[in-house]
Amino acid sequence: xxxxxxxxxxxxxxxxxxxPKKKRAFLRTLPKQEVGLGTLILSQTAYxxxxxxxxxxxxxxxxxxxxxxxxxxxxxxxxxxxPFAALLLILEFAKSxxxxxxxxxxxxxxxxxxxxxxxxxxxxxxQMLGLLLTVPMAGMTLISNGVYLLVPYLLxxxxxxxAVRRIRGKEGLFVCGxxxxxxxxxxxMLKYVVPMLYGQENRILWxxxxxxxxxxxxxxxxxxxxHWEEFVWN
Amino acid sequence: xxxxxxxxxxQYQNKIAVDRISLTLKKGVxxxxxxxxxxxxxxxRMLCGILKPxxxxxxxxxxxxxxxxxxxxxxxxxxxxxxxxxxxxxxFLLYMAALKGLTKEQAKRxxxxxxxxxxxxxxxxKKIKTYSGGMKQRLGIAQALLNDPEIxxxxxxxxxxxxxxxxxxxxxxxxxxxxxxxxLSTHIxxxxxxxxxxxxxxxxxQLIYQGPWDEAKGDLEEFYLEQxxxxx
Numbered sequence: 001x002x003x004x005x006x007x008x009x010x011x012x013x014x015x016x017x018x019x020p021k022k023k024r025a026f027l028r029t030l031p032k033q034e035v036g037l038g039t040l041i042l043s044q045t046a047y048x049x050x051x052x053x054x055x056x057x058x059x060x061x062x063x064x065x066x067x068x069x070x071x072x073x074x075x076x077x078x079x080x081x082x083p084f085a086a087l088l089l090i091l092e093f094a095k096s097x098x099x100x101x102x103x104x105x106x107x108x109x110x111x112x113x114x115x116x117x118x119x120x121x122x123x124x125x126x127q128m129l130g131l132l133l134t135v136p137m138a139g140m141t142l143i144s145n146g147v148y149l150l151v152p153y154l155l156x157x158x159x160x161x162x163a164v165r166r167i168r169g170k171e172g173l174f175v176c177g178x179x180x181x182x183x184x185x186x187x188x189m190l191k192y193v194v195p196m197l198y199g200q201e202n203r204i205l206w207x208x209x210x211x212x213x214x215x216x217x218x219x220x221x222x223x224x225x226x227h228w229e230e231f232v233w234n
Numbered sequence: 235x236x237x238x239x240x241x242x243x244x245q246y247q248n249k250i251a252v253d254r255i256s257l258t259l260k261k262g263v264x265x266x267x268x269x270x271x272x273x274x275x276x277x278x279r280m281l282c283g284i285l286k287p288x289x290x291x292x293x294x295x296x297x298x299x300x301x302x303x304x305x306x307x308x309x310x311x312x313x314x315x316x317x318x319x320x321x322x323x324x325x326f327l328l329y330m331a332a333l334k335g336l337t338k339e340q341a342k343r344x345x346x347x348x349x350x351x352x353x354x355x356x357x358x359x360k361k362i363k364t365y366s367g368g369m370k371q372r373l374g375i376a377q378a379l380l381n382d383p384e385i386x387x388x389x390x391x392x393x394x395x396x397x398x399x400x401x402x403x404x405x406x407x408x409x410x411x412x413x414x415x416x417x418l419s420t421h422i423x424x425x426x427x428x429x430x431x432x433x434x435x436x437x438x439x440q441l442i443y444q445g446p447w448d449e450a451k452g453d454l455e456e457f458y459l460e461q462x463x464x465x466x
Contacts, residue, residue: 024382024413035335043332049320100316104377107282107310108333109302115333 040110041118048123049095052088056123059085060130064137075145078134079187082149083156083180085127090160090176092119098170113225120221147206148187148198154213156183161220165227235295235384236260237281237415242290244276244439251276253439254290263411265426266419267458268436274419275313277436278389281417282310294385306335309383311374313390317362323349323373324358327380334381341380348376351406353399367394375403379410386410388418392425404429423455437461 003011035043063081067074093116096102105112131149135141160176167175191198197205237259244252252273268274279285281292283299292299294307317326324345331341349355352372362370371394378386388407392400400422407429410416417434420426426433427447433454435443442461447454 022413028382028384028413033337033340035332035337040332040335047318047329047332095318099318100314101318103279103284103312104310104315104330105333106284107305107308107312108330109306109335109381110333111302111305 037110037114040114041122044115044118045122048092048119052092052123053126056085056088056127056130059088060127060134064134067134067139068137074140075148076188076191078131078140078145079149079152080184082131082153083183085130086153086156086160087176087180089120089123089127089157090164091173092123093161094164094173094176097164097168098173116225117221147203147210150210151206151213152183152187154210154217156180158213158217158220159183161217161224165220165224235415237385238291238293239281240291240293242277242280242287242292244273244280244285245288250439252280252287255439255441256290257434257441257444259415259417261411261413261415262431263407263416263418263429264432264434265430266417266434266436267421267423267426268419269461272436273439274436275389276439278310278387278417278419281385281387282308306381307384309378309381309386311378311388311391313393315374317370319361319363321362322359323354323362323365323369326362326373327377330377331380336380344380345376348379351379352376368396368399371395372399384414386414386416388416390420391418392420392422400425423458427454435461 059081063078066077070077096105096112096116102112105115131146135145135149156179159179163175163179164172166172196202237257239255239257239259241254241256242252243250243254255277266274266277276285280287281299283305286300294304297304318329321329327345327348328341331345336344346355346358349358352375354369354372354376357365357369362373365373371391375388375391378388391407392403395403404425407416407418411429411431418426418430430447432445433443433447434441435458443457451457
């Protein structure tokens with residue numbers, strides 16, 4: 001038997017609703033909907049600042065444009081952009097401690113390690129996609145020139161992580177900016193000072209450098225996270 | 235529900251911030267008192283898994299503090315906390331809800347409910363940077379309650395809150411203590427005296443008093459101040 005709207009209204013008027021007893025205890029017994037790691041990673045994409053996405057896009061768009069216009073030294077134009085892309089990654093990484101959110105984030109269900117890794121993976125993946133699209137537009141192949149672009153990217157990211165771990169707060173971020181500017185000019189400078197470094201015969205050295213920097217980056221990420229409690233303590 | 239703190243120690247080079255504290259906390263409100271530097275915040279941070287103890291263990295019904303399962307039932311309000319500048323009050327709660335593992339629907343419902351509870355509904359869509367200190371503190375309290383915590387740790391929760399809100403907040407803590415373990419630290423002895431079932435007093439990293447406080451024992455504030463004087 002269905003109760004009509006009017007009957008419902010009359011019932012409401014006739015009887016006052018009793019205060020719930022042990023509501024919280026009851027609600028806790030209900031099975032909880034769990035959020036998986038995948039959903040968390042995707043949700044973190046929304047919390048990467050919009051201007052970080054915009055600057056990342058702008059960097060690769062400008063690089064592609066400049067590379068199409070330039071007849072030579074295309075690889076140096078792109079390699080000059082890479083440290084700034086890495087800087088954006090570090091700025092996003094350091095956001096938590098720079099704005100004093102670490103303590104809250106560390107005590108939440110998903111650890112700060114997971115949250116930061118999620119953001120790094122998402123932003124890094126999008127930047128690598130940008131690189132994948134820009135390189136052919138510049139008339140290059142990723143196989144032949146990719147290592148020249150990855151080295152400045154990974155080097156800036158690694159040195160930036162070291163900087164934010166050792167120098168806290170906004171000063172650390174300024175140092176990161178200086179590091180990216182330094183790496184930006186380092187690659188073209190090396191080309192003129194040590195041109196043979198970019199010869200076909202030395203390509204293996206660059207591949208080795210990419211591998212070393214990747215290992216270093218993973219190691220530094222773990223060290224930084226493990227020392228995060230020092231940030232809180234200080 | 236039992237939170238067991240077993241010989242927990244935190245040492246920083248030559249300073250022992252927390253010295254072999256052992257406690258068993260059950261449902262109820264526990265008031266933590268102590269002078270600045272007594273080790274209250276360090277103890278609370280260890281209970282939240284933010285700081286690793288140098289020695290000892292912390293478990294909730296056998297679940298270690300380092301496990302996700304422990305953090306899933308934890309609510310924490312730090313003494314000082316920041317926020318991302320682009321966040322509104324609602325954004326902040328939705329963000330924290332995502333980190334606490336709530337689904338989008340649960341997060342929205344709970345955030346609205348809590349904003350109403352801490353009287354911030356009207357300013358929910360305003361940037362946090364426009365909030366007063368008391369409003370920020372109330373927002374902090376709201377985020378601590380998002381996951382309906384079984385352990386609620388509040389470090390100086392009433393700091394910056396006006397007297398009227400403080401009374402409301404005290405009543406809320408009393409309610410929460412019926413179903414959860416609530417540990418709160420404050421310098422306002424009267425707050426603790428009224429709401430806490432048990433008093434914990436710390437000095438130089440050690441627990442110097444543990445137990446309920448009744449009038450027969452005298453004035454709690456006086457006893458508390460005596461500890462300060464001894465320190466001087």
